[in-house]
Amino acid sequence: MEQMITEPELGPFQDMWDAWEDVRDELLDKPLSHFQRAAEIQFEELAEHLAAGDREAAAREATDVISVALNLLRSLGYTPAEIGIIARSRAAQRMQGRTQQILEKYQRDYDI
Numbered sequence: 001m002e003q004m005i006t007e008p009e010l011g012p013f014q015d016m017w018d019a020w021e022d023v024r025d026e027l028l029d030k031p032l033s034h035f036q037r038a039a040e041i042q043f044e045e046l047a048e049h050l051a052a053g054d055r056e057a058a059a060r061e062a063t064d065v066i067s068v069a070l071n072l073l074r075s076l077g078y079t080p081a082e083i084g085i086i087a088r089s090r091a092a093q094r095m096q097g098r099t100q101q102i103l104e105k106y107q108r109d110y111d112i
Contacts (some may be wrong), residue, residue: 009080016067017080027075035072039065 008014020027046061073083095102106112 009084010070013066013070014080016063017070017074020067020071020074024074027071030075032072035068035075038068038071042068 010017042061042064046058046065049055049057049061070083073086078086
């Protein structure tokens, strides 16, 4: 009988999810402000790496931003399977074919 190999629910980000599993309960108790500040710190570090010309280090910080987002979703009670569904749905319903409008909205409403 041939064994089927399945892709992890979060694809290349499954290892990040799994790495944080040992502090799952602690993460569930963190307020939104924890994740907001953690993301800000990662962006600050990313900017420092870019300023120093270290693109690879900047990329590592960008993946840390993804890790923060995954842990926020974990704290909201979502599983990897549910996160996959949410991400695909968000891309299909909000992003695909609408990226120019999204950029224009950010420029118009937030001046970025």
